[in-house]
Amino acid sequence: xxxxxxxxxxxxxxATVLVITRTDAVHALLYFIVSLFAVAVVFLLLGAPxxxxxxxxxxxxAIMVLFVFVIMLLGMGPAAKLVERSWLPRGIWLGxxxxxxxxxxxxxxxxxxxxLAVPTGRTVVGPHEVATTLxxxxxxxxxxxxxxxxxxxxxxxxxxxxxxRPPPGWERERS
Amino acid sequence: xxxxxxxxxxxxxxxxxxxxxxxLLVRRNVLFMLIxxxxxxxxxxxxFVAAGARWQAADGQVMFLFILTMAAAEVAxxxxxxxxxxxxxxxxxxxxxxxxxxx
Numbered sequence: 001x002x003x004x005x006x007x008x009x010x011x012x013x014x015a016t017v018l019v020i021t022r023t024d025a026v027h028a029l030l031y032f033i034v035s036l037f038a039v040a041v042v043f044l045l046l047g048a049p050x051x052x053x054x055x056x057x058x059x060x061x062a063i064m065v066l067f068v069f070v071i072m073l074l075g076m077g078p079a080a081k082l083v084e085r086s087w088l089p090r091g092i093w094l095g096x097x098x099x100x101x102x103x104x105x106x107x108x109x110x111x112x113x114x115x116l117a118v119p120t121g122r123t124v125v126g127p128h129e130v131a132t133t134l135x136x137x138x139x140x141x142x143x144x145x146x147x148x149x150x151x152x153x154x155x156x157x158x159x160x161x162x163x164x165r166p167p168p169g170w171e172r173e174r175s
Numbered sequence: 176x177x178x179x180x181x182x183x184x185x186x187x188x189x190x191x192x193x194x195x196x197x198x199l200l201v202r203r204n205v206l207f208m209l210i211x212x213x214x215x216x217x218x219x220x221x222x223f224v225a226a227g228a229r230w231q232a233a234d235g236q237v238m239f240l241f242i243l244t245m246a247a248a249e250v251a252x253x254x255x256x257x258x259x260x261x262x263x264x265x266x267x268x269x270x271x272x273x274x275x276x277x278x
Contacts, residue, residue: 001178002178002179005179005184006179006183009183009184009187012187012191013187013190013191013194016191016194016195016214017194019194019198019210019214020194020195020197020198020201020202020207020211020214025204025206025207028207028210029210032210032213032214035191035214035217036217039191039217039221042184042187042221043221043224045179046179046184046224046225046228047228047231048224048227048228048235048236050236051220051224051236051239051240054239054240054243055220055243058243058247059213059217059243059246062247063213063246063247063250066250066251066254067206067209067210067250067254070206070254070257070258071206073258074206074257074258074261074267076267080267084204087202087203087204087268088201088202088203092201093197093201095200096196096197096200096201097197097201100193100196100197100200101193103193104189104190104193107189108186108189111182111185111186111189112182114182116180116181116182116185118180118181118229119178119179119180119181120178120179120180120181120184120225120228120229121228121229121230121231122178123231125227125228125231125232125233125236129233130233130236130237130240132233133232133233133234133236133237134233134237134240138237141237141241145240145241145244145245148244148245148248149244149247149248151248152247152248152249152251152252153251155251155252155255156251156252156254156255157255159252159255159256159258159259160255160258160259162259
């Protein structure tokens with residue numbers, strides 16, 4: 001069980017490295033789906049089958065399909081891949097990579113100092129417990145989430161439907 | 176279920192989050208920036224679920240549900256914005272979007 005969790009976590013990390021280094025958007029998306037599946041396996045092994053299912057259905061299903069549709073609408077061909085490669089010279093990884101590495105080492109050190117090295121629980125928290133918690137103490141959160149989804153729906157519709165012209169002078173200023 | 180130490184799971188979430196952060200900082204393509212944000216949100220969700228498993232409470236999973244809702248709404252609006260920007264500027268380069276206020 002422990003080994004499976006570490007293995008799935010390793011797959012997730014490796015797939016995510018490939019996500020941020022790919023030049024082809026579709027390849028990046030496919031690797032991201034692999035990463036999401038690996039995280040879903042971790043959830044399952046942690047005794048959270050409900051969110052594991054949601055991870056696959058909502059994240060790997062709905063959200064990724066949205067990305068694929070947008071990539072299809074944008075029509076990114078082989079030329080886009082070359083442009084993407086020209087945007088990613090070797091040296092560009094150095095600054096952000098180094099800084100986030102420092103952050104990661106610091107965070108790992110802090111985690112090592114704390115007394116968190118206890119095993120996670122061995123019981124399954126199923127959909128029933130999640131649902132009773134969700135509709136009990138977190139009822140207001142549900143209402144806010146519903147409002148957020150409605151706002152997202154209206155916003156996405158309004159943004160995607162209307163045709164807007166580029167501002168005057170944009171072509172001239174573009175270097 | 177699995178007796179993995181809680182701090183190892185937090186390290187896993189940290190690694191995923193930092194990878195998303197590097198992607199967000201390095202990439203110039205808005206689409207990849209959105210994907211990186213999704214990676215970071217997913218890492219936050221993993222930390223919540225791990226904490227829920229640590230204390231055997233359903234609250235972590237409830238928080239993951241809220242993150243999921245937020246990510247779905249964010250991605251819908253974000254991708255609509257990307258479509259609008261591409262229609263307007265004919266490029267995905269985030270560096271080119273510097274005339275937003277003037278229209």
